[in-house]
Amino acid sequence: MSEQLRTDRADRRPTRQRTAIAEALSGTAEFRSAQEIHAALARRDERVGLATVYRNLQAMAGDGEVDVIRTADGEAVYRSCATDDHHHHVVCRSCGLAVEVTGDAVERWAEAVAAEHGFTEIRHTVEIDGLCAACAAARTR
């Protein structure tokens, strides 16, 4: 497994902004972009600088407190996950709803197929996307 990342996480101060960002993240099952979060906070009269939102999201992602994935057009979106354990997501292309999933089969396959080709320090990302039941229903209505 290994996790050479996560060096510190220690010296992080609980500022008003930091808390606001974390809260904005928990409470939704969707991945949100830094800008969306910034806008959401502003709407709620929580004044937080855009740069601060970016910085904290990155920090949280680095500490593994939130997951990050890249939209098809390269935008980074974040989500605070229910578990700290390694997992993946199934995301709805239409509404953004994301559910967490795991699967030993994939984990082992990734490790094995990479090792077969002489690779080491193997990592992987798996993203599954589709239309959630609700969106599929809305579409055919």
Added chain:
Amino acid sequence: MSEQLRTDRADRRPTRQRTAIAEALSGTAEFRSAQEIHAALARRDERVGLATVYRNLQAMAGDGEVDVIRTADGEAVYRSCATDDHHHHVVCRSCGLAVEVTGDAVERWAEAVAAEHGFTEIRHTVEIDGLCAACAAARTR
């Protein structure tokens, strides 16, 4: 399965630029960015506008002639693959070397786990990265 993409691909003219770009792509086992390709062509005295490189790469990607993945920092990188069939890549974090791999287990797992949660029109992306044998050796030397 399904492939609702790939609508036409018919009316595409074989221009000097188009050929140069395709050639620059075939011949390397690494994923290259639009800018890298543009620079490589310039170095070879093949004058091709940057916008043209972007346009053609996108078109080729849309036609499935090349594969695109996003770098960790959101940059799009392209590679002309050996096969047209669905597959994934194991990429070296250090030198960019990429080998193509397949695995029914993953394909089925992705489909199954998404369907379990009520998703339809399921797609997926899987990227594995690590250190290739050569880079690992160079590092410990």
Added chain:
DNA sequence: ACGCAGTTTGACAACGGTTCTCATCTAGGA
């Protein structure tokens, strides 16, 4: 070979997300 219509190209501007700068503010231990 010639001409025309629809493509494609290229220089450059415009965009949008992200990062940088740096003066100012703040949490928290001494």
Added chain:
DNA sequence: TCCTAGATGAGAACCGTTGTCAAACTGCGT
């Protein structure tokens, strides 16, 4: 309370990518 390293925010800077539009080119019919 004081002091200091860490944190913040406004705005500029960055940088990959996309849009603009006139000029150049290609396939095709004549």
